[in-house]
Amino acid sequence: MKVDAVKQPETDGTPFSFRLLGIGFWQAWWMLVLCTTIVVPPDLSFLGVRPSVWTLLFTSVGFALAAAAAPRVGSFIERASMFKLAALLCTVGTGACVAMRSFSGHDALAVLLLVFLTVAAFGNALLLVMWGELWATLATDRVSQYLFSSYAFAFVLFFGVQLLPWMVTAVLVCLLPLASCAILYASRDETRRAPSAADFAVDRPLVVKAMGAVVVAGLAYGIAQSFYANMASLHVAEGRPDLLVAGACFIALAAHIAFERSAAAPIAMYRPIVPALSVGLILFAILPLAYGYFGNGLIIVGGYCLDILIMLVSADLAFRARRSVALFFSCSILVLRLATIAGLAVVDIAVGRGVVSAESQLHLLAALAILVILVGTLVFSQGELQRFYQPQPAIRENRDLDDHCRALSERCGLTAREAEVLVLLASGRNVPFICKELCIAESTARHHVGSIYRKLGVYDRQGMIDVILQS
Known part of the structure; x- marks a missing residue:
């Protein structure tokens, strides 16, 4: 009598690839540039606006240049010269800013510092575009796990680097983007997926709704960050406790995603955005300024989740449509960055002119919280996000x-x-x-x-x- 062979249980054949956490080195560097005084002096401003706002603006110009060059260059990640250029711009620009930090009192050197910030910002845009191109082609089902884990790792790096002696910290800040470039280059041999075999509908009204939601979220994030920097941070103990709250939340999100292993990566990234932004804005509005970092920490979580959602979805849509990932990715991030810059700059200028009172701040934050909830539930909800991934309906009965x-x-x-x-x-x-x-x-x-x-x-x-x- 013939006996069928017993089927042996299988295990997951795709081990966790730690090098795909390399984007965390980029994120840690970007946080150190924007959120500390290691690279940019705290007393430096241009036209009444903080240097971090200018840095975001220059990065936006970098994304615009990447989008313009994409049709001619093709895939940035397939060109070794682009890795060298990104590493050179980020490292040299950051290093020059750190070296000039002690001379910020001189007007001429302040302008030169702004130039080197521009250099670093352009490198930042190019590096992020290449990471987006990699995410678009990865075949793994762990995309959400990698992205959340990368950002959690970035928070650990952010605080860990600052515990070291200042000279060591300064050197590491310059080397972080170089490390991210090297890891990205080594990650090009990760398992890639083939272009999708399906036809997907392009719903232009849906794209408009998505961009509108991104603008609202970006404005809310920028306004909240400017209020925190101009008002609440003056009453908070030394350091960035808001980033500590955000880091703890990202570690929890990464652990949850690792345990859940959801196949719907965009949905996993979308879910925290509206609750984190709206609850954070409400807490920021009602808590005493000394405890406003709890609310701002949640706002940062919502903003960063929106960042990685846009990275993934824009890259996915371009890859499926067989279009330039760099073009789609750059344009999507550009919309978010410009909205954030508008929120930051408007409040910075208003505070500088003394036209913003504590009461008006409370009302504006509460209104923004309501607006975020309405947009996230009525304008662009989780259901609308799923429609981005809906193929063209097809019914055939002539084949099995x-x-x-x-x-x-x-x-x-x-x-x-x-x-x-x-x-x-x-x-x-x-x-x-x-x-x-x-x-x-x-x-x-x-x-x-x-x-x-x-x-x-x-x-x-x-x-x-x-x-x-x-x-």
Whole structure:
């Protein structure tokens, strides 16, 4: 009598790639530039606006230049010269600012410091665009886990570097972007996904709604940060306790994502944004100024989650549409940066002219909280985000479902096991059934489901079915 071979349980075959946390070195450097006095003196200002606002503006110009060059250059990440240029601009610009910091009292040197800030900001834009190009092509289902973990790691670096002697701290600040460039270059051999085999609809009104929501969130974030810097920070103990609160939240989010392993990375990134921004604004408005850092910490969490959501979604949309990732990515980040700059600059100028009172600050923050809630629930909600990943509906009855799945598996580079899981998913089977049928652990099954969704360019079962029917 013939006995069938016993199927052995499988384990998740994709170990955590720590080098994909390399964007955390970039984020830590960017926080040290914007949120400390290591690179830019605290008493320096131009036209009544803080240097951090100018740095954001120059970075925005850098994104605009990247978007303009994208059609001619193609993929930045495929050109070794771009890594050298990004590393050179970031490192030299930062190093020159640190070296000139003690001479900030001289007007001529202050202008020169502004020039070197521009150099570093341009390098920052180029480096971030190349990270976006990498995220667009990764085949792993751990994208949300990597991004949240990277930002949590950045907070650890941010505080850890400042505990060292000043000279060591200054050197490390200059080397952080260099380390990020080197890790990004080494990460180019990570497993990549093939371009999506599906046709996706471009809903222009949806894009307009998304940009409107980004503008509102960017304005709220910029206004809150300016209020904190101009008013609340004067009553807070030395240091950045708001960033400590934000770092603790990101560590908790990273742990939650690692445990949950959700296949829908954009949804996982979207969920904290509205609660963090709105609750943070309310706490900032009602708490005494000495405790305003609790609210601002949550606002920073919401702002950073919005950052990584835009990074991922814009890169995903460009990759699926076979368009320039650098162009889509740069334009999307540019919209957010300009909105943030507007919020920062308006409040800076208003405070400088003495037209903002404590009462008006309270009313404005409360109004912003209400506006964020309304926009996040009525204008651009989680449902609208899912529509970005909705393929063109297709119904065909002239071929068997297995044939559709087989053809799609070949076109999208699915593994043999993923192809089996795809057939079961398309047949309406759930994860527990798949585990029993294939003798695999639930974590392994969820890994396969997430990997299938990632390679197909979708994040739910309905989108998967539409892609299958198109094949």
